[in-house]
Amino acid sequence: MDLYWEDFFKDYEWLIVFLKGMVKPAAALVVVLLAVVLSYSQNLSLEGEMIYSVFRSFLQLSVIGFVLQFIFNQENSGWIVLAYLFMVSVAGYTAGQRAKHVPRGKYVAGLSILAGTSITMILLVVLNVFPFTPRYMIPIAGMLVGNAMTVTGVTMKQLRDDIKMQLNLVETALALGATPRQATLQQVKRALVISLSPVLDSCKTVGLISLPGAMTGMIMGGASPLEAIQLQIVVMNMMVGAATVSSITSTYLCWPSFFTKAYQLQTHVFSSN
Structure with a gap:
């Protein structure tokens, strides 16, 4: 026994x-x-x-x-790809739900998140910042995808809402020969500023108001505060990069849904609240 x-x-x-x-x-x-x-x-x-x-x-x-x-x-690198694609799929669906009035919003969000986070992760591996192992890359992917999801959802929703509020201005610009990009340049800038401001504000105040999760976790786990800040600096940098690429990509992918091939607004996209 x-x-x-x-x-x-x-x-x-x-x-x-x-x-x-x-x-x-x-x-x-x-x-x-x-x-x-x-x-x-x-x-x-x-x-x-x-x-x-x-x-x-x-x-x-x-x-x-x-x-x-x-x-x-x-210790199989294939799990990194599977876990990453699963995160992107869930994040794309969630961000698309926030911007539910944007046609094919879930696909636009998913592709935007994929673009921003994959570029950032590839650069981190190429520059030998992190080794390409599940223990490092899966947590890193989670932070990047989660942050990019929030920014992308806000960007898409804000862009659509701003264009809706200023339909007359956009239509006038199109009638005068402006391209969709030129006609919505101010709305795009506003959407990007609103979505990226929280990320940038977090960078400005990190360490002064709050100690972020990665840094706090390392310190509570017994690591030196100097080691913790080194990791946190990397985390903040990569989050800014991934969020910026993802949000800008989403604006480019939204345009085909907002305009016809004849450079006219798709009015049905802006008819619902």
Whole structure:
């Protein structure tokens, strides 16, 4: 019997370690309980959504933790491509939902995110900033894709909304012989400024107001603060690059949906709210 339990603990040692590690996250649910109580006391009716969101995040993170553990143990670079394409697909769908009135918005968002993040990741590998291994590239891809998703969704939605508000100005410019690019230049600039401003503001205030996730994680994991800032500088640089390429690409890919081949506005695109 002793041998049986000894073998059992050896086989499931990873599960026991995982369950022990979940004690602190479970204790942190007290903070969520506080949020639920406040929501109830203020009649916000968000209690159910809060509980669902926390449960979903717990489930998703637990599953992805086991998946990443499996991938890291394989040391197969093919998993990087599969994981990356999965992230881009989900991000493209999510960003397209934000800009749901843009025709083929999910495909435009997906291609834009793919362009911005893939270029950035290739440069990081070529410059030997990070080794091309799952342990490095999958977390990096997650940060890049997540940030590019937010920026791309905002850019597409803002561009469509701005053109809708200024239809007369755009149509007048087209009637005077302007190309779609020339007629919507100000709207494109505004959309890009609005979408990229949070990223740039984050760069300006990093370390002064907040310590970002990558840096905080390294410090809490026992790394030197000097090592942590080196990684964080790389992270901030690559996020700015990927976000900029993705957002600009999305504006170019949106134009065919906004205009006909005769350089006329597709009015049905701007008819809905």
